[in-house]
Amino acid sequence: MGRGKKASTCWLVTRLSDDELIAEMKPRIEALVASTDGFELAEVDLQLRGGGTIMDKNQSGRSRELRLASLKRDRDLIEAAREVAIALVGDDTTLTSHPDLRDELRIFVEVFDEDGNAKAEFIERN
Numbered sequence: 001m002g003r004g005k006k007a008s009t010c011w012l013v014t015r016l017s018d019d020e021l022i023a024e025m026k027p028r029i030e031a032l033v034a035s036t037d038g039f040e041l042a043e044v045d046l047q048l049r050g051g052g053t054i055m056d057k058n059q060s061g062r063s064r065e066l067r068l069a070s071l072k073r074d075r076d077l078i079e080a081a082r083e084v085a086i087a088l089v090g091d092d093t094t095l096t097s098h099p100d101l102r103d104e105l106r107i108f109v110e111v112f113d114e115d116g117n118a119k120a121e122f123i124e125r126n
Contacts, residue, residue: 010032012029027044027048028044028048031044031045043071043072046072
């Protein structure tokens with residue numbers, strides 16, 4: 001998975017025994033061999049490990065918060081929701097016409113940093 005004109009090398013290192021590696025990691029290794037598409041690999045990882053939690057430190061596992069939605073399976077629904085949101089907001093980027101929505105979204109400004117990661121102090125506090 002290189003960048004630019006220079007090829008890169010990826011070394012995979014594990015402490016698992018061969019038996020554990022085969023049982024636990026084989027689908028991931030097969031995905032790495034089959035694709036260099038980061039988005040596709042992320043989808044495989046999401047399917048294998050689960051989505052973690054939205055408002056917690058857990059980065060993987062079967063989250064109860066996302067139990068009803070599957071980012072892969074529900075892609076059409078998610079895209080439709082995105083289109084509705086764009087139509088609802090339109091050019092009203094300050095959400096003047098939707099003060100309740102604006103107030104709810106302010107929570108996310110407090111919770112997430114500029115890279116979209118949950119701020120640790122919010123997680124610890126709540």
